[in-house]
Amino acid sequence: MPAPASSHIGIANLPNQRHRIVSRKGANLTVMVVGESGLGKTTFINTLFTTLLREYKKPEHRFQKQLERTVQIDVVRAEIEEKGFNVRLTVIDTPGFGDYVNNQDCWVPVVEFIDEQHHNFMMHESRAQRQEKDDLRVHVCLYFIQPTGHTLKPLDIEVMKQLGSRVNLIPIVAKADTLTPGDLAIFKDRVRDCLSTHNITVYSPSVQSDDEENTRRNQSILSAMPFSVIASEQDVVVNGEKVRGRQYLWGVAEVENESHCDFKKLRNLLIRTHMHDLIASTEENHYENFRITKLTAEGRSDDDPAMRARKGLETKMKEEEEALRKRFTEQVRMEENRFRQWEQRLIAERDRLNKDLETQHKYVKALEEELDELVAQRRK
Numbered sequence: 001m002p003a004p005a006s007s008h009i010g011i012a013n014l015p016n017q018r019h020r021i022v023s024r025k026g027a028n029l030t031v032m033v034v035g036e037s038g039l040g041k042t043t044f045i046n047t048l049f050t051t052l053l054r055e056y057k058k059p060e061h062r063f064q065k066q067l068e069r070t071v072q073i074d075v076v077r078a079e080i081e082e083k084g085f086n087v088r089l090t091v092i093d094t095p096g097f098g099d100y101v102n103n104q105d106c107w108v109p110v111v112e113f114i115d116e117q118h119h120n121f122m123m124h125e126s127r128a129q130r131q132e133k134d135d136l137r138v139h140v141c142l143y144f145i146q147p148t149g150h151t152l153k154p155l156d157i158e159v160m161k162q163l164g165s166r167v168n169l170i171p172i173v174a175k176a177d178t179l180t181p182g183d184l185a186i187f188k189d190r191v192r193d194c195l196s197t198h199n200i201t202v203y204s205p206s207v208q209s210d211d212e213e214n215t216r217r218n219q220s221i222l223s224a225m226p227f228s229v230i231a232s233e234q235d236v237v238v239n240g241e242k243v244r245g246r247q248y249l250w251g252v253a254e255v256e257n258e259s260h261c262d263f264k265k266l267r268n269l270l271i272r273t274h275m276h277d278l279i280a281s282t283e284e285n286h287y288e289n290f291r292i293t294k295l296t297a298e299g300r301s302d303d304d305p306a307m308r309a310r311k312g313l314e315t316k317m318k319e320e321e322e323a324l325r326k327r328f329t330e331q332v333r334m335e336e337n338r339f340r341q342w343e344q345r346l347i348a349e350r351d352r353l354n355k356d357l358e359t360q361h362k363y364v365k366a367l368e369e370e371l372d373e374l375v376a377q378r379r380k
């Protein structure tokens, strides 16, 4: 039986989060969904919002008879509030990969989006006058995996490598209702093995609770990774109760039933148990890594005078190089002009000589004719 939507959220349900975020302003959490096309990313977002907010209304453009492919990055927002504690939840839906002969670089726009948010925030931070800014730095990226029953595809491995080094990455087994419980457990094991073989960094929380009960619960949540999910836009009736699920001839696959999938565990992790850690680790690790890499690449490091001196030297060298390049180009241009004039003089000279030759030719021909005539007269 699903719990009432409002009971999931709230200050009372934030046991192991540091209290810094539990301010009057509340918290902003940005979640991104990524993965192959048709794995149920958009359906998952709608399911998440509907199970969080009883009154959730889908954005206008999402009302369609049938879900269409997501064709551009789409931002969906909702504010969850209880007892003065607000979670402003932003979910970024991305177009699915696939259907192309070459999917090699299909992840580039997603990675660019993540980097761009870090970049925008960095620019905003460095301004003297900072106004309230729409901060879309991604706190957690849910990567949807096709429930093939085998293992990860090379494309999944490549994309997750890129994502894992930038954001808190959580792998998700999509459409869990299409695998039997036994096959799902084997598939999860294979995915875990594959992730560790390829050194893919997945989210692992840095918080250690003093409370033994919380630590045990955290461990049990994380051991469910990769989380299996079932998403659905429909309510179905189970034992006279309306629940979110997918109706089959054999029965119902329930979204919020923990023996059917890990949707509830995942939602708890995102909104309740690990929200603060996701936000803090994005700030402290991922954003910081981005900032340092960016500044170092630009040859600037806040506290390194040697780096500053190197940057000055590099700028000077660049200026000198530019001046040299200009001088060289100018010289080449002048030489070219000189050569062209000389070439033109040569052509004129050649034409004059050709004309002379022609005149001489005609003169010789006339003399020959005259000679022939004289010889003929003599014979007569």
Ligand SMILES: Nc1nc2c(ncn2[C@@H]2O[C@H](COP(=O)(O)OP(=O)(O)OP(=O)(O)O)[C@@H](O)[C@H]2O)c(=O)[nH]1
Pocket (backbone or CB within 6 Å): 035, 036, 037, 038, 039, 040, 041, 042, 043, 044, 067, 068, 069, 070, 071, 094, 095, 096, 097, 174, 175, 176, 177, 178, 229, 230, 231, 232, 246
């Ligand atoms: N069996 C099953 N089908 C699902 C599940 N979630 C979504 N679907 C169906 O899968 C189809 C594709 O769902 P979408 O949500 O559009 O998939 P998407 O990942 O957003 O696809 P793109 O926008 O193309 O990337 C729809 O027909 C959904 O009803 C699920 O958990 N199980």
Ligand SMILES: [Mg+2]
Pocket (backbone or CB within 6 Å): 041, 042, 043, 068, 069, 070, 093, 094, 095, 096
């Ligand atoms: Mg979609």
